[in-house]
Amino acid sequence: MGAHTLISQGKKNTYPGIFLTFEGGDGSGKSTQIERLASRLRACGYDVVLTREPGGTELGVRIRNLLLHSGEVSPRAEALLYAADRAHNIATKVSPALERGAVVLADRYLDSSVAYQGAARELGSQEVRDLSLWASEGLLPDRTILLDVPVNLGRERVGKTQDRIEAAGYEFHEAVRCEYLKLAEREPERWVRVEGVGSIDEVAARVYEAVVDLFEKNPTESEVRA
Ligand code: ADP
Ligand code: TYD
Numbered sequence: 001m002g003a004h005t006l007i008s009q010g011k012k013n014t015y016p017g018i019f020l021t022f023e024g025g026d027g028s029g030k031s032t033q034i035e036r037l038a039s040r041l042r043a044c045g046y047d048v049v050l051t052r053e054p055g056g057t058e059l060g061v062r063i064r065n066l067l068l069h070s071g072e073v074s075p076r077a078e079a080l081l082y083a084a085d086r087a088h089n090i091a092t093k094v095s096p097a098l099e100r101g102a103v104v105l106a107d108r109y110l111d112s113s114v115a116y117q118g119a120a121r122e123l124g125s126q127e128v129r130d131l132s133l134w135a136s137e138g139l140l141p142d143r144t145i146l147l148d149v150p151v152n153l154g155r156e157r158v159g160k161t162q163d164r165i166e167a168a169g170y171e172f173h174e175a176v177r178c179e180y181l182k183l184a185e186r187e188p189e190r191w192v193r194v195e196g197v198g199s200i201d202e203v204a205a206r207v208y209e210a211v212v213d214l215f216e217k218n219p220t221e222s223e224v225r226a
Helices: 030-043 058-069 075-099 110-120 125-135 151-158 170-186 200-214 221-225
Strands: 004-008 011-015 018-023 048-052 103-107 143-148 191-195
Touching: 011 075, 018 030, 018 075, 018 110, 018 200, 030 048, 030 103, 030 143, 030 200, 048 075, 058 075, 075 103, 075 110, 075 125, 110 125, 110 170, 143 170, 143 200, 151 170, 170 191, 191 200
Parallel strands: 018 103, 018 143, 048 103, 143 191
Antiparallel strands: 004 011
């Protein structure tokens, strides 16, 4: 694996690992696809670390509970809690893994805050992005996969048991999807939009195509199934 260099806000980050983030609406298939990609990469010998936001660390699990299952949270408090969870996740889990050369697959990262708090909660995309970059010391992913599905399909997949954010209305979730599509268009060197409608196998093949160039050792489908 070669060294990866990222320039973010004038700051240069170098580490030997690979940082991939998965974004998309609720029920778009992120967790399912991350598991599939992780198995495939592990079969090839990669050291794969999975994380999620909110809730990738012990502290994060407590913050997640406050955010999703503990009643009202005002919009700015919400943005700050997501940023606090992110700061701790990056400092204690993601950065050390990247430094030792691991592949980190993250179920959501700063673009979730830009789409949900910045756009859908109308706190301002740039302000929320800056807050997140401060929290994560400027770390940007090597690649971000946008799993794109129509809002209603995601809601159907999530089902009736919804957390505080999932229970926000259709317009909120449509604003999230619109912002994601804009972000992906604006920064094509980092983002790949992957069509999330289709069987789990079909989507997994699309995800693999979207990241395969980052890996030197590419497992074939038969090696993975073996
Ligand atoms: P997310 O992490 O984006 O919320 P999940 O991976 O948890 O999404 O998927 C939400 C639900 O939809 C799960 O029950 C999962 O099994 C199901 N699911 C995921 N991908 C597909 C797919 N391509 N087709 C049908 N159902 C799917
Ligand atoms: P989660 O269960 O991880 O997502 P999903 O339903 O896609 O599997 O729930 C996290 C919720 O928090 C989800 O509704 C998106 C929201 N969220 C934000 O609003 N801002 C953020 O910065 C992050 C990371 C998540």
